[in-house]
Amino acid sequence: MLGRFLVLMVGQSRSGTSQRHERLGMMNPFFYRCVLHLFLGRKALLPCLLLLIPVKVSAYELLSFSNFAQTVTITPHGERYKIIESGEEVVLSDRLIVKTEPQLDKSDLLALSPKILSVREIFIADTFTYFSVRVTHQADLSRVSEQLKSHRRVLFVQPDLLQLRHPLSGEKASTKHISxxxxxxxxxxxxxxxxxxxxxxxxxxxxxxxxxxxxxxxxxxxxxxxxxxxxxxxxxxxxxxxxxxxxxxxxxxxxxxxxxxxxxxxxxxxxxxxxxxxxxxxxxxxxxxxxxxxxxxxxxxxxxxxxxxxxxxxxxxxxxxxxxxxxxxxxxxxxxxxxxxxxxxxxxxxxxxxxxxxxxxxxxxxxxxxxxxxxxxxxxxxxxxxxxxxxxxxxxxxxxxxxxxxxxxxxxxxxxxxxxxxxxxxxxxxxxxxxxxxxxxxxxxxxxxxxxxxxx
Missing domain, CATH: 3.40.50.200 (Peptidase S8/S53 domain)
Incomplete structure (x- = not known):
């Protein structure tokens, strides 16, 4: 019964847990696995402790977004991420780039999801505004993106990515001897x-x-x-x-x-x-x-x-x-x-x-x-x-x-x-x-x- 209760609680936490619970680490599945080990007996204590050793895991396997009406999909690739369609490597943040009609302001966006931590304008035009929206965790990017896109005045959403700067390879010292x-x-x-x-x-x-x-x-x-x-x-x-x-x-x-x-x-x-x-x-x-x-x-x-x-x-x-x-x-x-x-x-x-x-x-x-x-x-x-x-x-x-x-x-x-x-x-x-x-x-x-x- 306890195990089932904990499994159900994990599901509820993913959809509706408070930010306080997230700060306590209670969204971490390792936390619940550890609790289960403790309830199963002392022999399980060592594997439980091993689970507490920090392990870097991917927040998700795939993230898709639109760029010029084409679907772009990124997937974890070592320490970075890779764009499946082009093979380009990128770094993913916990931010979204959001384009809206000019009537929307920061408070409007903050109200759209409890997973949004902060919002700031990065480009203001007479016909649109671009915002940088920070979410609680990379794992929330996809969900918050869908929540934002459901608003009729949100025009566009994609993750904030870091690309490798393109080398301008012709810029190098000459080997020809000219004074x-x-x-x-x-x-x-x-x-x-x-x-x-x-x-x-x-x-x-x-x-x-x-x-x-x-x-x-x-x-x-x-x-x-x-x-x-x-x-x-x-x-x-x-x-x-x-x-x-x-x-x-x-x-x-x-x-x-x-x-x-x-x-x-x-x-x-x-x-x-x-x-x-x-x-x-x-x-x-x-x-x-x-x-x-x-x-x-x-x-x-x-x-x-x-x-x-x-x-x-x-x-x-x-x-x-x-x-x-x-x-x-x-x-x-x-x-x-x-x-x-x-x-x-x-x-x-x-x-x-x-x-x-x-x-x-x-x-x-x-x-x-x-x-x-x-x-x-x-x-x-x-x-x-x-x-x-x-x-x-x-x-x-x-x-x-x-x-x-x-x-x-x-x-x-x-x-x-x-x-x-x-x-x-x-x-x-x-x-x-x-x-x-x-x-x-x-x-x-x-x-x-x-x-x-x-x-x-």
Whole structure:
């Protein structure tokens, strides 16, 4: 009778136990097994004690959700989880990403399930809101997701996942022996060909605000110490602090120097040094953090958002916010959201990464002769090509290093876009893309057969 009673209590606990019982560990099936052993006699005490040794177990075997109307299923895979359909590895949290109609607020969501611990907004638009919803345990994600989706004003729910950041593999030091002076001439010559020096006789980007979402920024670098960020935020620690945003910065410091650097004997000056700088440090790919980074860029008044990176696969919430900003940002003129195409030399397919977004300004790489570099990804979503050879850039150790690939190309495109917007602030995002397309000559280029040419 006791055993049956305990089994029944386990079932009731899974559906209706209080948070107090959960904190006491009474939802743990090992607890009940231990009690049964104790009631069965002393001989069972040792196996009972063995059951108390911490053992990591999966909360569930499968979790399914929708992404672009396709079912995505994740399953435990060692210390992480694997997406069955693609084989990608992810890390699962105890949070859900929830899209609602704007009428719903945090208190409305909290009332939908006792398993919801906290709710916070991560993106607020006039037609929708995205929330990050934390639940009591990963095992509750599926149940709470269904409860949320049953509300008529909840539009979309999926788990908050951490992806492995996609390596932009073309960004590596060159093995070709070309002098520093010669490389500077190649880069400066390219900028001259696309008319940057001419534009800079009229503007250096004043009146335009560029947000850079990257891995940190060494603000005290000699090439950047003149440039105080208008707004600095560290997404990792959720801290509004220039000091926190300056941590790391191997990649972000190089991007920032292409945009804002003061010229010296090592590097050419930044393309738009008088543009305002929003520094958003973001070192991982939690969906909630990516969405929040765009919200912060928008609230801080970004005209251009530079993303010299891409995730391994595109999530619908990220696509939503980029599409919204590209259409309605800048008071309806559209924010220019720039993404690097990537350096794996493959065709970009629909809904694969941020580089597949038609609303974004997607940039691949060419050389100084306007020929596409073979390592640069390509496809119908690519809007323009910009120089992706070698440029000298500031590094996070206080020195300088070579920078190349589509990360460099995206930074160049963002800088030139800032010059164009500074001249004509009323340009829409589509008009900026059209002007960049004519200036940077992205189409009709040849495939390069000689990899040595790629570096130039």
């Amino acid at each position: 520093l002076l010669e490389r500077r001439k190649i880069y400066s010559g390219y900028l001259k060909k696309i008319g940057v020096p001419t534009l800079q006789t009229q503007t250096h980007g004043k009146g335009v605000t560029i947000a850079v979402i990257d891995d940190g920024f060494l603000f005290r670098h000699p090439a950047l110490k003149h440039k105080s960020p208008r707004f600095a935020y560290d997404l990792d620690s959720l801290t509004m602090s220039a000091q926190a945003a300056s941590l790391g910065g191997r990649h972000g410091t190089m991007v920032a120097s292409i945009l804002f650097a003061r010229p010296d004997e090592e590097i050419a000056g930044g393309i738009a040094p008088e543009a305002d700088f929003i520094a958003l440090r973001h070192t991982n790919t939690w969906t909630s953090k990516i969405v929040l980074s765009f919200q912060l860029a928008n609230l801080a008044g970004a005209d251009i958002i530079n993303c010299s990176w891409r995730s391994r696969w595109l999530t619908e919430p990220v696509a939503d916010v980029v599409n919204y900003l590209a259409k309605k940002g800048r008071k309806g003129k559209g924010t220019i959201v720039v993404f690097a195409a990537g350096n794996d030399g493959k065709k970009i397919i629909a809904n694969s990464t941020e580089a597949a977004l038609s609303s974004a300004l997607v940039v691949s790489s060419n050389n100084s002769q306007f020929q596409r570099i073979l390592s640069s990804s390509f496809g119908p979503s690519v809007d323009i090509m910009a120089f992706g050879g070698m440029a000298r850039a500031a590094s996070a150790d206080g020195g300088y290093r070579w920078f190349n690939g589509t990360s460099l190309s995206a930074a160049i495109a963002s800088g030139v876009a800032a010059l164009l917007l500074s001249q004509e602030p009323e340009l829409t995002a589509d008009q900026v893309t059209e002007k960049l397309s004519r200036r940077l000559k992205p189409h009709g280029s040849k495939y390069i057969q000689d990899n040595k040419i790629n570096e130039r």
